[in-house]
Structures are given as structure tokens and as C-alpha cells.
Amino acid sequence: MNDALYIIKDTPSNGKGMFATRDIKHGTCILSENPLVLIGPDNQRNFEAVNSLPMINKMQFLALRNVYSEKEMPVLAGIIKTNALPRGPNSDEAAVYRDLSRVNHSCAPNVHHFWNRITEKESIHAVKDIAAGDEILTSYEEVLMPWAARQVSLQKKFRFECRCKLCTSASNEEYDATVARVKKLSDLIMVYVSMKNDPRKAIECVREILALMDKAGIWGKSTFIHDGYQISAMYSNYDLAKEWADLLLESYLLDEGESGDLYKRYLGYAQNPKSHERAGWGGYIDLKGA
The missing domain is CATH 1.25.40 (Serine Threonine Protein Phosphatase 5, Tetratricopeptide repeat)
Structure with a gap:
């Protein structure tokens, strides 16, 4: 889309990411996206849902990042676990997205992502002004968590040590x-x-x-x-x-x-x-x- 507020491209260290194509004001809805596939608590049904996707959508799913080895879990399960976003707070239902699943983490995010029960889409809104060219970043954790707890949780769930601006700053x-x-x-x-x-x-x-x-x-x-x-x-x-x-x-x-x-x-x-x-x-x- 020529009028899109973002582009998906490679990052130096976190695979692909989402970047602003223009200045984005605080409060702007950057994207509301339909799920690529809906995820529930039953792994077998999730695998069937992925395998029944049209080929173009299945290829989009398989192109997403997987931080888990095949020794830990099957490839499809790893992609789901790496990329799925919950459909609402404390929900055991989730979804995987073509673009929103590319949004990387920061403990000092510039967007907020949320499931809208009315539209049945996942959306991201800018929580501060974002300059053209900046990476669009959400938080995979609650923002009111201390550094040590964030690091433990991110390592356990997503296999990385956070080196965002907040985690590496003197503050x-x-x-x-x-x-x-x-x-x-x-x-x-x-x-x-x-x-x-x-x-x-x-x-x-x-x-x-x-x-x-x-x-x-x-x-x-x-x-x-x-x-x-x-x-x-x-x-x-x-x-x-x-x-x-x-x-x-x-x-x-x-x-x-x-x-x-x-x-x-x-x-x-x-x-x-x-x-x-x-x-x-x-x-x-x-x-x-x-």
C-alpha cells in the first residue's frame, strides 16, 4: 500500500521489523490487521488450521521468525509460540499476523497493541510521536515490570536478552x-x-x-x-x-x-x-x- 505508515524490512539484529515511513503522531492508529490464523489451546487443531491456509498465506506464516529449535518443539509450534499475540488480556486464545507479528520488542515501546473485540482485529496505536525511519516497537511484557523480571521472562519465552534503550541506559x-x-x-x-x-x-x-x-x-x-x-x-x-x-x-x-x-x-x-x-x-x- 502506497499510503501505509510503515514498511517491513530487515533489522540489524532482530530479523525483520516494522519501520515508520513518515512521522507518526501520538494516538495514530498505525495498523488494524485481520489474523493470518487463529490460535487456540489445542496444538493439533492449530497445526490443522495452518495447513489448511491458502498457499500464499501459509508461505507468509512459514516466513515468520522461529526462535525455538526442532529439538524443543515442531516448527509450526515454534512459529506460533514466537509470533502469536493474545486475543485480549489473559486470554488463552491468540492469533498470528502477517505484519503485526513482525513488530519487535522494546521495554520502552512507542506503540500499544491490542485485540479489538468489536472489529475482531489486532491494532497498534502510537503511544508517543514516532519519527520517519524509526522502528515501531511494542512491549511483549507489562511495562510495570522491573528489569530483572523482564529479562527472565523474555529469555524464557522469546530466547533473547533485551538490549533496548531502556535496558542499556543509566536510568x-x-x-x-x-x-x-x-x-x-x-x-x-x-x-x-x-x-x-x-x-x-x-x-x-x-x-x-x-x-x-x-x-x-x-x-x-x-x-x-x-x-x-x-x-x-x-x-x-x-x-x-x-x-x-x-x-x-x-x-x-x-x-x-x-x-x-x-x-x-x-x-x-x-x-x-x-x-x-x-x-x-x-x-x-x-x-x-x-
């Missing part, structure tokens, strides 16, 4: 400290809301998390912005809830766009902050200034 230890602090604050949000009935402290935790993530350039703030909205709505602070809901909608649009699974729900929150199913459950506690 790596600072990043780990940020991750640890964010996780602690995330746990405290639940404690303050469910055990101590102190939503002001919970909102303070949310604000500190967002500031830490902004400073470190960590993607994925929508989850915590949602916490801010939900807490405000639960304790009947609907003006504040409206502010959080607007911020949530803006963040989600950048992450997944109007076609995303949760867009209509978050739009509803922004239009009517009282529409959350737990609105008013906690009575009223003034959260102004929190």
Missing part, C-alpha cells in the same frame, strides 16, 4: 524504583478505599502515580485515571468525577481510538459522571483539593 535503576513505587501506590489505593474509607488519600496516590509515569515516560495511564474517576464518583464528587472522566476519555482515545472496546463506556462517563455503576456508593466525602 534503568531509576525506572525500577519508579515501577516499585507505582506498584506500592496502586496497592495503597485499594487499601484506602476498601479498608480505611479514606478516598482523599487514594486520590493522592493516583495523582502521584500519574506524575511518576509522566516523568518516566511510561505508557498505560488510563487504568489509573479510571481509578481517579471511579473513586470520585463513588464518593459523590461529580464535578471532580467529570474532570477525571474527560481525562480518561482523552487518554483512551490516544491508546485505542473510537473503535476501542471501552470507548462508548468512557464516553458515557464523560457525558454523565453519575452513570458509573458504583456512583454514590460511598456516600459523600469532600475530595476538593485532594
Whole structure:
């Protein structure tokens, strides 16, 4: 496609990869792709699905990278394990793609990939501005993982030691400290809301998390912005809830766009902050200034 935002080409050390053909703005949907083949928990059925593909699609599948030796597993299984992306969080169903399966890993990604249940396609959105010529990189792991845990997991699942900009930078230890602090604050949000009935402290935790993530350039703030909205709505602070809901909608649009699974729900929150199913459950506690 002449108007494609990317090209697939060789990388110096990671096989083929996806590269930007022009400057791409934060929030841009770079690609929404139909699966080449759907993958489930039954290996035999997966092999049958691959072998029943039209020849051109089977050749595209077989051209994908395989990091596993034949001693470890059959070739088809190795290609699937190397390239399959889950169809939604915590799903045991996955899919392999002609182009999206070429997107390489970075612990500091410039795109977010996600399965859209509405369109039944996998999409990638830019989570920061990407310059023409830059490699398009996603994270194979949760972004809120410390360096050692990321390395162990990547080595086990994908057979490589990550040498991305984050893993080789002097700020790596600072990043780990940020991750640890964010996780602690995330746990405290639940404690303050469910055990101590102190939503002001919970909102303070949310604000500190967002500031830490902004400073470190960590993607994925929508989850915590949602916490801010939900807490405000639960304790009947609907003006504040409206502010959080607007911020949530803006963040989600950048992450997944109007076609995303949760867009209509978050739009509803922004239009009517009282529409959350737990609105008013906690009575009223003034959260102004929190």
C-alpha cells in the first residue's frame, strides 16, 4: 500500500521489523490487521488450521521468525509460540499476523497493541510521536515490570536478552524504583478505599502515580485515571468525577481510538459522571483539593 505508515524490512539484529515511513503522531492508529490464523489451546487443531491456509498465506506464516529449535518443539509450534499475540488480556486464545507479528520488542515501546473485540482485529496505536525511519516497537511484557523480571521472562519465552534503550541506559535503576513505587501506590489505593474509607488519600496516590509515569515516560495511564474517576464518583464528587472522566476519555482515545472496546463506556462517563455503576456508593466525602 502506497499510503501505509510503515514498511517491513530487515533489522540489524532482530530479523525483520516494522519501520515508520513518515512521522507518526501520538494516538495514530498505525495498523488494524485481520489474523493470518487463529490460535487456540489445542496444538493439533492449530497445526490443522495452518495447513489448511491458502498457499500464499501459509508461505507468509512459514516466513515468520522461529526462535525455538526442532529439538524443543515442531516448527509450526515454534512459529506460533514466537509470533502469536493474545486475543485480549489473559486470554488463552491468540492469533498470528502477517505484519503485526513482525513488530519487535522494546521495554520502552512507542506503540500499544491490542485485540479489538468489536472489529475482531489486532491494532497498534502510537503511544508517543514516532519519527520517519524509526522502528515501531511494542512491549511483549507489562511495562510495570522491573528489569530483572523482564529479562527472565523474555529469555524464557522469546530466547533473547533485551538490549533496548531502556535496558542499556543509566536510568534503568531509576525506572525500577519508579515501577516499585507505582506498584506500592496502586496497592495503597485499594487499601484506602476498601479498608480505611479514606478516598482523599487514594486520590493522592493516583495523582502521584500519574506524575511518576509522566516523568518516566511510561505508557498505560488510563487504568489509573479510571481509578481517579471511579473513586470520585463513588464518593459523590461529580464535578471532580467529570474532570477525571474527560481525562480518561482523552487518554483512551490516544491508546485505542473510537473503535476501542471501552470507548462508548468512557464516553458515557464523560457525558454523565453519575452513570458509573458504583456512583454514590460511598456516600459523600469532600475530595476538593485532594
